[in-house]
Structures are given as C-alpha cells and as structure tokens.
Amino acid sequence: MTTQRVLSPFETGYFSASARFGSVPVAGMPLFVGSVVRGTVDAGPLRRVLAELAAVHPLLRCRVVAGGGDGALAFRVRPDFRPELDVADGGDEAYLRLVNSPQDWAAGLFRACLLRDGPSSRVVLVIHHGIADGRSAFALLDEMWRRYTALAAGTGLPAPVEHRLPDAVDTGLAPVVTDAEVTELLDLMAGAASGGPAPATLRPDADGAADDPLGRFALDRVELDAGTTGALAATARAHGLTVGALLCGAALAAVRALLEPAVGALSMVCGNAADLRSSLRPELPASTVLNCASGLGTLLAVDAGADPFALAREVSADVRAALARRDPARFLLAAQRVRGEAEAAALRARPTIAVSNVGRIPRHPTPVGLSVVRDEGYAMAAGMPPKLTAFTYDGRLTVQVEYDTAVYGRARMGRLGRDLEAALRQVARTPAPAATGLCDTAA
Template sequence: MTAQRPLSSFELVYFGSETHLGSVPTGGMPLFIGSTVHGLLDVEILRRVLDELAAQHPLLRSKPVADADGTLYFRRDDAYRPHLEIADGGEAEYLDLVNAPQGWRDGLFRAHLLRDGDRDRIVLVIHHGIADGRSAFALLAQLWQRYTAHATGTALPQPDFDQELPEAIDIQLAGVVSDAEIAGWLDQIRAGAAIMGPESAPQTLPLDGIDNDPLGRFAVQRIELDTNETQNLVDTARAEGLSVNSLLSGAALVAVRSQLEPATGRLPMFCGHAVDLRSELKLPAHTMLNCASGVGTFALVPESAKLIDIAHEVAAGMLAAKEQREAPIFLLASQRVQDEVTASILAAAPTVAISNIGRLPAHSTPDGIRHIRDDIYAMGPGMPPKLTVFTIGDRLTIQVEYDTARHSRTRMGKVSLALIDALRGIA
C-alpha cells in the first residue's frame, strides 16, 4: 500500500514559499470550510467525526517530510488525530482566524469550534495543497452526515485505514494531455500576446488599499440570496440560454466596470474562472485532492454595459476554453514555461476571478441543530479580487473576497453594491 509518495510539481507550488500558480499566490495557503448553526454541537461526537474524516482520506492524515536531498514526500500517519480548538466567538473571531498565520508542522487538517450564544460555527482548516473547493464542500457534507448519524444512533461504515495516497492531479493528467497539446497552447498564447498592444491589456481596479488594516488584511463580504431570489436567478439564466456561472461572471465584470474610469468606451476586461478537473479523469467529487485549474474569458465592457450581453461573451469564452481543453492544458503548461515573456503573460492578474462550486444538497442535521450558512475562504497576499459562489439546497451565496493591502473596503463595498444592483436589474 502507498503510504508515502513524492509531492508533484503542482503540489510543490502550494508547499513552496512565495510561489504562484498563474496570478494566484499559493505558497502555504490555507483553505477554510465550515458551517454556522443554531444549537450547540456535541463536542465528543465532533471529535469522533473529525477522526473518521481523517481516517477516510489519507491526505488529511499525511505530513510533508523531506529526505536527505531535500525531496518532499507525503507520508501517511495513521495515528494522526485532527486537533479541535474550542473558543467563544462569532463573526469577528472567524475573520481573525482566516487572517491568522497557519502553521502546518503538526498536520494538514484541523478544526475550530466558535461558540456565540446559541450559535456554533465549525471551521475545518485544510492545507490548500491537498484540497480544493469541491473536495472541501464534499468533506463538510461528510462531516454532517457522520455527525447526524452519531447523534441519531445510526451506524455508518467505518473508514478503511489502508487506502492509498491518491496520485497528484498533474501526474494523472499527464496520461490524458499530450505534449503536442501543451506546446500548441503555449504557442497560441505567445502569438496572441505578440499582436496585442498595451491598450488591449485587461483593466484592473486601482490599487487603493492600506497596510495593516485594523479589521484584517483579508476581507469577505457576503451576498446571500433567499430561495425566491435564487430561483429567479436560475430562471433568468435559463431563459437567456446561459449558465448561472456565465450570468454571475457577467454581473461581476459589469460591477467592476462601474468602478473604472467613466466615458472611456469599451474597456478590455478578463474574468478568471476556477475549474475542477475531476471530470477529466472521472474522479468522484469527494476525492480529497487539489484538482483546481483555471481558464480565462475576455470581454469588451462599455460603461453602460448590459449584463446579459457581457454574460453571453463570457459564455462564448467558456465554450471555447472547454473545446480547447484549456483547463487541463494550463495546469501542465504552467510547469513548462522557461521564458520570462510567457511567464509574465500567465501571471497577469485578471480583472476579477470567480470560483463557482455549484449547487450542493442541503446538509443533514439532527434535531436541535438548524443550519444557518456555510462559509469557504482561501486567500493569499496579493490575490486579485474574486467571487466565491455556492448554492446549498435552494439558497445561493456570493462571497466578494479581496486583499485590503491592494483594494480598499470602500471601493470593494461599491463593487458589491453594484453587483447586487446588476443582479436585481435582471432577476
């Protein structure tokens, strides 16, 4: 059984220092995933469930170790038990947590329980090098399934400790993406950059952030839709022949355009999209592994842009990216760039990024526990502004996330309000 394996080139980007994947700062990045509920959770059941999750997913109980020549390995530690820290706290303490430095010497998976009156918030902390948003939400769903089973006396199968460590996504992709595809895509990127002038560079928000923001460097603003608002948004997308992702991406570009220089005509804007690669390899959604790549869509956005028009431009770009297999190719191509010009092209910041997890079933909870909301958060210094979108049951949440050292809370607050206005205008 594979109880140890080397970190791949892709994984090393997440376990490095000041490393990036494209424009995303990845080195040492934590991923936070959790739920807030009405009602008090049983701490002993919670500890048992955390142990079972670690037992179910070998990467959660692994540690990076270096051999004599410095090569990093994942080593499975079947004795590992995730630490659970319990403290009083609500939203302010949650924001303190996501802004705090995270150490990984003692393990890559742990949890916090924040208690605020009759509300509990469970937060799982996972190293982003072993998980992405899709697997994190799957893990959270498993937590609630197992917690509810224990609370109601229903038996669930116990995890198999002998599972092998899953192979890294770039190692798996190498079997389905050819060298010719990678070389051709890089040639296409270089050729496109050669014919584009400075006026074609994607517009980005002005840098007006501050150092040492008293509320924390990494910020999040939530836009939570109720069931009717969520359904209206879905119905609008369907009526226009669009995905919800393209509709929200168009809204994001229109919202950012409202904060750029007026009366300057159609501005080039670029939306980055996180893409889950599990479908390329037919991996189950619950596979605990970082399988996230990215693609980009380009749009020319006027000051008085119609959201639907921009959403259709995004949809066309997403279709082209899918047909060209851009997401799997980009992940491998980014490892093969050797010249500074191509590296700078791939590292260019998008106007805005969006990570859309999609629609997920409502959590199962026992009597006395009522689900309020989920949160997911992953930010690093210098990361471009991004939207994280997910639908739990029949309620959609949009998180506007940013680095306050780059963008002020005032400006990003205006972006959030413009996003709300744009969505209200179509739904």
C-alpha cells in the same frame, strides 16, 4: 500500499515559499470551509467525526517530508494523527480572526474550529490548499455532517482506514493531455502576451499596510433569498445561460463601473476556476480529497454601462470553447513547461475579476435541534487579485466578494458588493426574451 509519495510539480508549489499558480500566490494557502448552524454542536462527537474523516481520506493525515537525496518533498501518512479541534466563543469577528491567522502546518494539514455564539455554532474545517480544492472541501463538509448526524442517532457510519494516497492531478493528466496540446497553448500564450494592452485591473487604493482592525483578508457577502435565487435561475434558463454565466456578466459590469477611464471600451479578463476531475481517466469523484483546481480566462472588450446579458453570452461561449479544447488541463501542465519570458508574463497576467463558482451544495443532514443557516468557504493570500466565490445552499445563492485590504480598500470593494447585488436582483426581475424560433444551449 502507498503510504508515501513524492509531491508532483503542481503540488510542490503549494508547499514552496513565494510560489504562484498563474497570478495567484498559493504557497501555504489555507482553505476554510464550514457551516453556521442554529443550535449547539457537541465537541466530543465532533472530535470523533474529524478522526473518522482523517482515517478515510489519507491526505488529511499526511505530513510533508524530504522524500529523498534530491531534496524532493513527499507526503507521508501519519498513522497516529488526530486532527486538532479548537473550541472558542465568538461569531463573525472570531471567524475573521481565524481566516486572518497564520497557520502552523507542522502540526498537520487538517484541523477544525468550533465557534459558539449564543444560540448558534460555527464549524470550520481548516485544510491546506495543497491537498484539497473547493469541490472536495465542500464534499468533506457534507460527509462531516452525515457522520455527525449518524453518530447523534446512535448508529454511526463505517470509517475504514485508507492508506493509499491518490495520485496528483498533474500525474493523472500526463497520459491524457499530449505534449503537442501543451505546446500549442504555450504558443498562444506567448502571442497574447506580446500583442495588445494588458487587461484593465482595479488599481490599488489602500495604504499598503496590513493593519486593518477587522483583518487584512476580508469578505463581503451578497446573500439572496430562495425566491430571488429561483427567479435568477429561471431568467438564466430563459436566456439559454447558466446562473454562473450571468454572475460573470453582472460582475464584469459592476467592476467596469469602478475602472478608469469612465467611458469607452476597456480590455477585461474574467477568470473562472475550473475543476479537472472530469478530465482524469477514470474520472475522480468529488469525495476524493485532492487538489484538482485549475482555471481559465475570458478576454472581453467591456464598455461603460455594458449589458450583463451580452457579457454573460460572451463568457458562456468562450468557456464552452475553452472546455472543449481542454484549456484548464493544458494550462495546469503548461505552467510547468514555460520556455521564455513571454509565456511567463502571460501566466502572471492578473484577471480583472476572478470567479470561483462551487455550484449547488446539497442540503446537509443534521441531528434534531440543529439546522444549517449557511455554508462558507474562503481562501485568500497576500496580494491576491479580488475574487468572487459563489455557491447555492438550500436554494439560496451566496456570493462572497473576497479581497486583501492592504491592496484594495473596503469602501470601494463594499461598493462593488452592493452594485453586484443590485445587478443580480435586476437580472432576476428581467423578463424572458421574446421567442425567436432559436434555442440557445446553456453552458
């Protein structure tokens, strides 16, 4: 059985000082995923469930060690590991303190917090981003609720101890993506870096100090009710688009309104997170705890007052083409094979706005007396470009505007969140287009 393996080049970045993946600083980045619930969560059964999760998913109970004489890092399974559970009182402010707290990964790569706020509770799983992506983290959260609910019912679920560590995503991609495909992408990136102006980005407007009383790392939530979310989905279908594409269109339009100059077209890049599980052979299920996240970007010329639907169609068509070319898989491998400064500059280029769309999250089972109000997910690092994290839980869309207040001021980012919400509500009220005899395909 494999109870130790060397970290891949992709994974090593998450455990190396000052490392970046593209424009994103990833070294030591924590991933927070959890649920706010009405009712009281019992810490005793929750501790047992956390131990079961660590038993089933071996990366959760690993430590990172020097793997050999060459200094390579390795994951080593800890047979005696039990995840820590911190229990405290507090609501939203306590949650913000948590996501702003430095994480000590020496004690383990997985732990949890239980926050109690009057009649409500908040369970937060804290996972090192080097061993999990958003998709597997939300799947782990759902498994936590299934196990907790079964335990409350007196049955429990089997928790067989798994020892074999899953292969890293770049290890799995190596036999799938050819060297020629990676070289082709590097050539394209080098050409793009040497031609044309850099994409417009939001200028820093904070004082550069990390002393915001509410915490350096911030999030503003846009929460739509089930009716508005349903109307937005219906509008997307009527226009041959996805909700994700419409979100990108609305976000680009909202960000363009904050950019200078206020008139004329600006070059902008919409970054999108991409899940590589479907690129692996065999395809990896979401239930496997592993970081399989990559990304892609769409370059657009965006006028002031641009139509979100037109922007959404551009993003949709470009994303479809990029996925057909397997750009996210090629990008992850290309980042390890940079040959010169032009390619390095292209990798460092910051998107104007980045979007991480988790998609639909299944409604979690809960014991009698508990009901989930909302799910949450958060990952941020110092100097990271602003991003949106979107997901739909129980028919309600949540979009989080996430940013570093040492770089981007709360007033302007708050306006971005309000403008984005207004744009999404307007899109949801937009009637279906007149029949043309053509049938668009949703991306």
